[in-house]
Amino acid sequence: MVAGYLALYVALDWMSYLYPVAPFAITVWNPPPGLSLALLLLFGLSRAPWLVAAALLADFVVRGTATSPWLHLAAAGAIAGGYTLTAAILARVVRIDPALRRVRDVGWLLVGSSAGAALVALLFVGLHAAAGAVAWADFGSHALRFWIGDAIGAGLTSAFLLVLATPAAHPWPARRPHPLEVLLQLASIAASLVLIFVRSHPAESSLFYLLFLPAIWIAMRYGLRGASSMLVAVQLSLMALLWIRMNPLSTVLEFQFLMLALGVTTLLLAAVTDERAAARAELAERESELRTIFETAPEGILTLDASGRVVAANRAAEATFGVASAELVGRSLDSFLPGHVGARPSGPTELEGVRSDGSRFPAEVSVAPAGNLGLRLLLLRDIGHRREIEEQLRERQEELARALRLAAAGEMTSALAHELNQPLSAISNYVKACRLLAAEGDGARLAGALERVVEEVARASEVVRRLRDFFRTGAAHLEPVPVSELIRATLQSVRSRAERHSIALSWEDPHTSWKVLGDRVQLEVVLLNLVNNSIDAISQARSPRREVSLTASATGGWVEVRLEDTGPGVPPDVTPRLFQPFTTSKADGMGLGLAISRYVVEAHGGRLWSEERAVGAVFCFTLPLEGEPRSAA
Amino acid sequence: MSQPQAVVYIVEDDEAVRSSLALLLSLQGLRTMVFASAEQFLQTFRAELPGCLVLDLRMHGMSGLDLLAELQRRGASLPVIVITAHGDVANTRASFKFGAVDFFEKPVDQDALVAAIRAALDRDAEQRRVEEEEAVLTRRLELLSGREREVLDLVATGLHNREIAAQLDISPRTVEVYKARLMDKLGVRRLPDLIRLALRRGSKAATRGA
Numbered sequence: 001m002v003a004g005y006l007a008l009y010v011a012l013d014w015m016s017y018l019y020p021v022a023p024f025a026i027t028v029w030n031p032p033p034g035l036s037l038a039l040l041l042l043f044g045l046s047r048a049p050w051l052v053a054a055a056l057l058a059d060f061v062v063r064g065t066a067t068s069p070w071l072h073l074a075a076a077g078a079i080a081g082g083y084t085l086t087a088a089i090l091a092r093v094v095r096i097d098p099a100l101r102r103v104r105d106v107g108w109l110l111v112g113s114s115a116g117a118a119l120v121a122l123l124f125v126g127l128h129a130a131a132g133a134v135a136w137a138d139f140g141s142h143a144l145r146f147w148i149g150d151a152i153g154a155g156l157t158s159a160f161l162l163v164l165a166t167p168a169a170h171p172w173p174a175r176r177p178h179p180l181e182v183l184l185q186l187a188s189i190a191a192s193l194v195l196i197f198v199r200s201h202p203a204e205s206s207l208f209y210l211l212f213l214p215a216i217w218i219a220m221r222y223g224l225r226g227a228s229s230m231l232v233a234v235q236l237s238l239m240a241l242l243w244i245r246m247n248p249l250s251t252v253l254e255f256q257f258l259m260l261a262l263g264v265t266t267l268l269l270a271a272v273t274d275e276r277a278a279a280r281a282e283l284a285e286r287e288s289e290l291r292t293i294f295e296t297a298p299e300g301i302l303t304l305d306a307s308g309r310v311v312a313a314n315r316a317a318e319a320t321f322g323v324a325s326a327e328l329v330g331r332s333l334d335s336f337l338p339g340h341v342g343a344r345p346s347g348p349t350e351l352e353g354v355r356s357d358g359s360r361f362p363a364e365v366s367v368a369p370a371g372n373l374g375l376r377l378l379l380l381r382d383i384g385h386r387r388e389i390e391e392q393l394r395e396r397q398e399e400l401a402r403a404l405r406l407a408a409a410g411e412m413t414s415a416l417a418h419e420l421n422q423p424l425s426a427i428s429n430y431v432k433a434c435r436l437l438a439a440e441g442d443g444a445r446l447a448g449a450l451e452r453v454v455e456e457v458a459r460a461s462e463v464v465r466r467l468r469d470f471f472r473t474g475a476a477h478l479e480p481v482p483v484s485e486l487i488r489a490t491l492q493s494v495r496s497r498a499e500r501h502s503i504a505l506s507w508e509d510p511h512t513s514w515k516v517l518g519d520r521v522q523l524e525v526v527l528l529n530l531v532n533n534s535i536d537a538i539s540q541a542r543s544p545r546r547e548v549s550l551t552a553s554a555t556g557g558w559v560e561v562r563l564e565d566t567g568p569g570v571p572p573d574v575t576p577r578l579f580q581p582f583t584t585s586k587a588d589g590m591g592l593g594l595a596i597s598r599y600v601v602e603a604h605g606g607r608l609w610s611e612e613r614a615v616g617a618v619f620c621f622t623l624p625l626e627g628e629p630r631s632a633a
Numbered sequence: 634m635s636q637p638q639a640v641v642y643i644v645e646d647d648e649a650v651r652s653s654l655a656l657l658l659s660l661q662g663l664r665t666m667v668f669a670s671a672e673q674f675l676q677t678f679r680a681e682l683p684g685c686l687v688l689d690l691r692m693h694g695m696s697g698l699d700l701l702a703e704l705q706r707r708g709a710s711l712p713v714i715v716i717t718a719h720g721d722v723a724n725t726r727a728s729f730k731f732g733a734v735d736f737f738e739k740p741v742d743q744d745a746l747v748a749a750i751r752a753a754l755d756r757d758a759e760q761r762r763v764e765e766e767e768a769v770l771t772r773r774l775e776l777l778s779g780r781e782r783e784v785l786d787l788v789a790t791g792l793h794n795r796e797i798a799a800q801l802d803i804s805p806r807t808v809e810v811y812k813a814r815l816m817d818k819l820g821v822r823r824l825p826d827l828i829r830l831a832l833r834r835g836s837k838a839a840t841r842g843a
Contacts, residue, residue, distance in 0.1 A: 418691060421739035422647045429653030432743045436660040449656065456649050493691065496698040500727070 013058040023063045028256050030149040034157020040087035041098040051080035071131045078123035086116030099169035106271035110155050117150035148256045156263045160228040170225040188214040208258045219270035227270035231263050299381050306374035308333045320382050323356040423460035480515040480626045490527040501539040506549040514559050516623040522600045529593040530563050530619050537567030558622045566616045639754045640684035644668045646692040671695035680709040685753035690717045690724050701731035712753040773819050784811040789831030
């Protein structure tokens with residue numbers, strides 16, 4: 001690459017060695033700095049030493065060793081240093097994109113070229129003046145000539161090379177140029193040049209503005225790629241014509257200033273064209289993405305204008321309403337979502353939709369504003385299916401509640417059977433006794449026994465009433481139940497069972513007079529269920545430690561009863577549906593115990609839950625303390 | 634029939650059930666004692682007193698099964714009639730393991746209960762009579778001499794006097810004398826009774842030896 005760069009540099013220098021301040025490299029047109037800038041911007045600032053070599057080599061080849069070697073070296077250093085500094089500022093400070101994708105990249109490149117050229121011009125001419133090679137009197141005119149040559153050379157050439165090196169950033173326009181169009185453009189450039197030079201008038205440059213027309217055309221049509229190529233071609237033609245016609249230096253300088261104006265204008269315009277094309281391509285990409293989302297969304301989407309007319313509808317919306325999108329567009333929203341007033345933004349609302357065949361469906365609709373033009377997006381979902389499922393669930397739940405109540409009543413029945421049996425037994429005994437007493441004629445004792453019969457009948461009917469109430473309404477027979485007594489009584493009834501399984505039942509009686517408002521029998525059912533579950537779990541698992549312990553505590557108007565056992569605990573796969581009916585880990589279990597227990601506790605206003613523990617199971621339930629204000633359960 | 638001093642113990646925590654049953658049984662000529670809990674009963678009960686126990690399995694405090702276990706531990710042979718809740722198979726089965734003789738589900742058919750109580754009392758009396766007889770027999774057997782026991786053992790094997798005499802190397806006449814003395818000492822009047830008694834002793838000895 002070094003060889004290529006050096007060769008090209010020398011070739012460009014040789015070609016552009018026109019109208020020089022001989023024998024120095026002060027010319028009106030000097031493209032090599034453009035080559036150097038492109039090299040540094042594309043391949044990095046580390047290539048800077050090549051610039052010195054190139055400047056020395058070009059001097060030697062093109063102009064020979066006319067002055068002292070030190071002046072050659074200093075001049076080469078000034079050129080290389082000046083443009084390296086320019087490239088460094090562009091790459092590191094301004095951070096331009098070497099592919100010149102945006103207008104600012106082109107703008108900074110042109111500003112940088114001009115400023116760099118000015119710096120190098122002052123240094124170069126100053127050095128030669130200081131060395132006595134040129135007169136200080138000519139400093140101004142030489143520097144100006146040097147500057148215009150380098151500014152044009154650096155700006156136009158570097159732009160051309162950078163665009164050439166990054167074709168991906170500068171695609172041809174979507175509409176391919178027609179050969180005839182290209183021919184016309186070339187012809188108009190040629191015609192302009194002819195017109196400029198045919199009028200053999202001192203002020204030849206007066207018609208230069210004609211070149212702006214094809215330049216603008218090309219810039220807007222092809223962007224930087226076309227513009228930069230055209231500018232190089234125009235510059236070459238211009239220099240060739242000027243040289244052939246041997247125009248005076250003043251005319252050439254004037255042309256170069258005009259050329260600079262043409263170059264800056266055309267390049268910036270071309271950059272705008274490129275940027276707009278890129279933006280349009282990106283927009284098209286986005287839009288195609290959005291369209292894909294729009295079309296494939298599972299929900300119906302309608303775009304509405306401010307008056308509520310449909311602008312667009314996606315496939316899901318077509319399917320929901322049963323019509324083609326074309327039939328939806330232009331229609332008012334009211335015709336298929338009656339009651340949806342206008343198209344004001346709103347959260348999810350349930351409405352009734354009307355399909356094309358007139359059938360109706362429940363729809364969930366939400367509206368969101370889209371953009372600043374008053375458009376609205378309407379999202380729509382047919383929730384008929386969801387409604388159906390919800391309805392089914394509700395029915396199931398009601399059935400379940402009914403079944404639970406029956407099952408609970410079943411459990412209650414066996415608990416109440418004992419209570420009912422007591423008065424019945426007593427009555428039966430008394431009646432038999434009465435018969436015997438009547439036979440003996442013992443009137444006084446007979447009356448006493450009959451009195452007892454009446455009492456027992458009352459007791460029995462009370463039990464029956466409670467059972468009937470429960471069956472009918474699930475209502476409980478509420479009375480203040482002392483917690484300690486409730487637990488003690490329950491534990492006593494399972495103690496022998498626990499002992500047969502060698503399980504220790506413990507109850508930390510807090511010896512308080514806490515009372516809960518509840519149905520004693522139902523609460524006993526709950527406790528029995530829990531304790532029996534623990535006993536079953538421990539005996540089935542053959543746990544080495546065999547304990548079931550109960551504790552009670554009271555806070556905020558609630559008493560909490562806590563049962564812990566040393567069984568295997570609740571299997572993780574059962575945990576989520578532990579309290580659902582028909583969940584059981586016992587071979588002969590119905591899986592109703594916990595469901596009923598929770599039902600009963602919740603009917604009492606409390607909560608029943610299980611807790612995770614490393615060993616065994618923990619069940620807790622709360623019940624409202626009687627006669628105390630309560631915090632939330 | 635039951636002896637006059639036999640008592641029906643009723644252990645039942647429900648006051649109405651307890652007193653009505655006591656009233657009914659007393660009207661049928663049975664002596665009753667009532668207890669509100671198993672603990673109360675255990676304080677009062679003495680094994681040597683004849684009677685039977687009517688027990689409700691489901692009670693607060695010490696349960697009926699606990700009481701049965703305790704009685705068994707004490708070696709009491711008191712017949713027990715258990716009253717259970719309907720369908721409480723597990724507890725009923727457990728109560729038979731602890732020696733219950735009969736069971737009733739609530740509500741109880743009193744005639745059947747009274748009949749069962751009478752049967753239990755008879756059984757208790759019979760048991761006590763047999764035990765008494767055994768005790769007497771044991772005392773008498775202890776009065777026998779060594780030679781008399783040998784003769785008794787051989788009688789039990791069904792040998793004739795002559796064969797016994799040959800075995801013991803004594804005269805048949807002497808065997809006759811031993812036999813008469815055995816019958817006298819053991820209070821047996823006829824030879825078949827002696828043989829039956831000898832067999833009973835032999836079986837007892839065999840049982841002990843086993």
